[in-house]
Amino acid sequence: MGNKTDNFLFSSEIILRLQALQARLEAVQATVDDPRASSGNRSMNVTWQDLCYKPIPGKSCVRQSVTQYFLGDPPLTVTPTTPTRTISDRVQHCGTDETATDCRGDIGAPTFPYVVLGGYPEDVSLPWNLSTVLIVTYPLNNVPENETMYEAWEKEWLRVVEAGEPGLKLDYSAQRSVQDELARSTETDIPTVAISYFAMFLYISLALGRLWPVRGALVIVRTKFLLGLGAILIVIMSLVISVGLCSALGVQVSPIISEVIPFLVLAIGIDNVFIILGTFHAMDPRQPIEERLGNTLGRVGLSITLASISEAVAFFLGALTRMPAVESFAFFSAVAIFADYCLQLTCFSAFLVLDARRHARNGIDCLPCLSVRRSTVEQDRFIDYVACTSEHPDGIDPLGPAAEDLQQRLVSSVSEQHRDMNSSGTKMLVLRDGLLKRFVRNVYVPVLFHRVTKMVVVLVGVFAVLFSLGYMSHNLKLGLEQQTALPRDSYLQAYFEDIATVFRVGPPVYFVVRPNANSDFSLAENQNRVCTVSGCPENTLGSILDRASEDYANTFMAERAGVTSWLDDYIDFLLFGNCCRYNPKTGDLCNPELPESPDCVHCVERGNPNDYQMNMSRPSAAKYHEFLSRFMTQSQCNWACPACGWGHVNATKLNANGTDVIASNFMDYHKTLKTQEDFIDALVSARRIADKISEEQQLDVFPYSVFYVYFEQYLYIKGVAVMTAGLALLGILVLSLILMRNAFASLQVLVCIVMILCDLLGIMAMWDVRLNALSTVNFVMAIGISVEFCIHVAVAFLRARGDHDSRAASAVINVGSSVITGIFFTKFIGVIVLYFSPSAIFRIYYFRMYLSMVLLGAFHGLMFLPVMLSLVGPDEVKKSSKSVDGNGDDDDHIVDPYLASNGNGSHSQYRTLDDDQDRGIY
Secondary structure: OEEEOOOOOOOHHHHHHHHHHHHHHHOOEEEEEOOOOOOOOOEEEEEHHHHEOOOOOOOOOOOEOHHHHHOOOOOOOOOOOOOHHHHHHHHHHHHHOOOOHHHOOOOOOOOOHHHHEEOOOOOOOOOHHHOOEEEOEOOEOOOHHHHHHHHHHHHHHHHHHHHOOOOOEEEOOOOOHHHHHHHHHHHHHHHHHHHHHHHHHHHHHHHHOOOOOOOHHHHHHHOOHHHHHHHHHHHHHHHHHHHHHHHHOOOOOOHHHHHHHHHHHHHHHHHHHHHHHHHHHHEOOOOOHHHHHHHHHHHHHHHHHHHHHHHHHHHHHHOOOOOHHHHHHHHHHHHHHHHHHHHHHHHHHHHHHHHHHHHHOOEEOOEEEEEOOHHHHHHHHHHHEEEOOOOOOOOOOOOHHHHHHHHHHHHHOOOHHHHHHHHOOOOOEEEOOOHHHHHHHHHHHHHHOOHHHHHHHHHHHHHHHHHHHHHHHHHOOEOOOHHHHOOOOOOHHHHHHHHHHOOOOOOEEEEEEEOOOOOOOOOHHHHOOOOOOOOOOOOOHHHHHHHHHHOHHHHOEOOOOOOEOHHHHHHHHHHOOOOOEEOOOOOOEOOOOOOOEOOEEEOOOOOOHHHEEOOOOEEOHHHHHHHHHHHHHOOOOEOOEOOOOHHHHHHEEEOOOOOOEEEEEEEEEEOOOOOHHHHHHHHHHHHHHHHHHHHHHOOEEEEEOOOHHHHHHHHOHHHHHHHHHHHHHHHHHHHHHHHHOOHHHHHHHHHHHHHHHHHHHHHHHHOOOOEOHHHHHHHHHHHHHHHHHHHHHHHHHHHOOOOHHHHHHHHHHHHHHHHHHHHHHHHHHHHHHHOOOOOHHHHHHHHHHHHHHHHHHHHHHHHHHHHHHHHHOOOOOOOOOOOOOOOOOHHHHEOOHHHHHHOOOOOOOEEEOOOOOOOOOO
16 A cells, blocks of 8 residues: 655654554454354354454564554654654654664564655665655465455445545555456446447348338338348357357366357357358349258358367367466367357258248238238339249249339349340349448459459568568567556556556565475575575575665666575574574473573583584584474564564475474565566566576475466467467468368468468557467457458358359359358457457557458458459369259259350350349348
8 A cells, every 4th residue: 555645754743643544444343144144144244353464473473564564662752842853863763774673663573664665765875764655565474264354344445544644645455356456347337348349230130131222111020120130040059159158168268268268169150140141142042042042051061160160179279278268268269169150060051941932921020920911022022023024033023014014124124135135035033232342342352353452452461471481589578567457547647657667576486496405404505595685605596686686777686685494593592692592391492582591591602612513603403303383483583682583474385393494485476577578587587596596406496476377378479369269270271171172272361361360460569469368368369350350251262163253253253242241340349349448458459459340351351351362262163064062963953153254165044133123231
């Protein structure tokens, strides 16, 4: 808790206000359920004294505050008339010699100045009375089974500290604060996420139907809200299946799953829905509905299967990583995508047949039991399609003169080529494209496949990849700023700002020594591996840490802190002064302040060589074992014996009888860590120091600090991202080779996906999106989005006939509009809403990355890949008389507008009617 004020920090007014605040905080009580009560009133009051850290039996709780400097022996009682100079001098004195008896506080323990003071100039040797910030810390003795008590008390503590203290500006934090604020951030993001998904759902429901041209009651027949709802329900069902199955298999659920996977499955699933529906509408409407569905799945089933299975396999392979967030995301995504694929081929196909039957009998959307007047619908169907011979399409009964007049007007708008075919008696069905598809055919395709445009697209694509790789390699940062993850109005924002600007020491770091052949510290040669007292070598653990503190700029160790060594204190306790004296009759330690007497003898007999080793500079192994447990429990810390064993209880693990140390740690401090790079570099530096100690002293040493668990991921996250992407790409390539049966086209698709990923990394570096667990998950998700943009175009190119240009153009026309409406528009609408989220993490890691995925996927899937296919795509594969779907030439059942308008091939049975009437967005 930082206390900042504009007044002079060590005035009596400030100190008295601080003492009053501490008294209120230490009096906080919380009511919790008593687990020990069997019946009746189960509530109990929990106080600070119940939860605090009490290392010394019979003493009060530990509090780290500058007020401890006024509670020593003798104390300094601060009153309103106490001069500021008196308080300032006391702080300077105690900061210089924290072990002085008048500075040891109410429990006799030293208080380190760099822990309770901040904001002082770092270039002054003794800057304590120049401090601008007071820091108060309340350590709690956390016990896992009492977690509910701690959380309840901290909640009340936060409520009191939030009320503040007049004259003090408080920046504060508790252990539960980050969790609470993240939960609050999630709650504030719920409306934004809900609006985003609602906007996408509304668009899907509208886009699947046909709203234009508006003809009164016909709109309610041509809309497809029910079908859109069915498509959305399939996505939801696939998510439920994924969560249920993965949870049953023991895959851990993370918050990222609920935020990212719905976006991914919606993008993939709805894209397939638009492709299926678009192809179904283009089929000969005179065929039975079931046959049209069969022909539709026969035509687009390959690309949908290839895309979905490739994505599922890619994510399954991505789950082989050792990063929990990526592993769980990959598992859940793979299962959800495969479930969505199965439901699309079964449930959605059934929904589509039911909807087509509703439309055939004039049923009203959302109210299928009701229908519109038949004559009105028949006129609408003539606007959709008309037979240009005397034989009308099956199922269509023209309505007298009105229908004849309507037919003549439509036929008169058909091209001269169409009228010639009609006069020759060939059956011709006139179908109308939607506005978007007409734009793609008449405007987009001619411009895209112009010689100059091709050159520009290729150059832009290649340059973007090279630039992204170069820029990313030097500017892509690691980490996740805490301020980014928290709400902008969080009280923790100011607290974290204080840590970076006014704190003068960072988190403590513990160098843990695990047991091995050289960790028996009862032997002098092993003591010399870690100690820093007189007679210790220069390369001991303590000496290495001291030198690291001197080089704090490179080692990220605190400059002024120093090593806290239980072994140094124990050696001093046994050998020097009157610290270790005991009563031979009772075995109790004597007060070191008492004079020499026959009732108190030294633990190590002075001058007795049997009690020493290493030239009388170390206690013997027997004495080491004999007094170890008493040292750890003795609490008589005073001017006569500053070596206090109680402070090392948590730094050592003793054997069962308390005569030997099994494992221990030596505490130091990191310097103030201000950025994510500082935290990562501090972890790397600590590991390097530990490795050096282990190598030089033949010990088993590893470092630990409270933040390491959060930053260790950044030591290997780049490798995880590369390995995950590599495994996913390998799976996509193998499946593409198997299902597409064309190595060149498979490689071109793979190249496009790799280019999208490279460009995405470049945009992340330019747009200040750091690489962390969240962005890595989104990066892996980008693979699935990229497959959707690219694979359908490649499959359509392989199925088309003609030269390279016409086949690439046909692919863009036939599936491009479905990809645009199914994934580009859907995701674009949802992404734009995320921009208005109050959470910075949503704006940075969702809006920026999702928008980049959509735009890069559209460029590579609808521009770069078609251009590359037109330039160096695989040659046409001659088809046998037996088509892919088993029903003869599949092109006989669907319009190929590009070929029809250019006269390529002999597939002219069905043509596109280019008039002012539009089939909605298709």
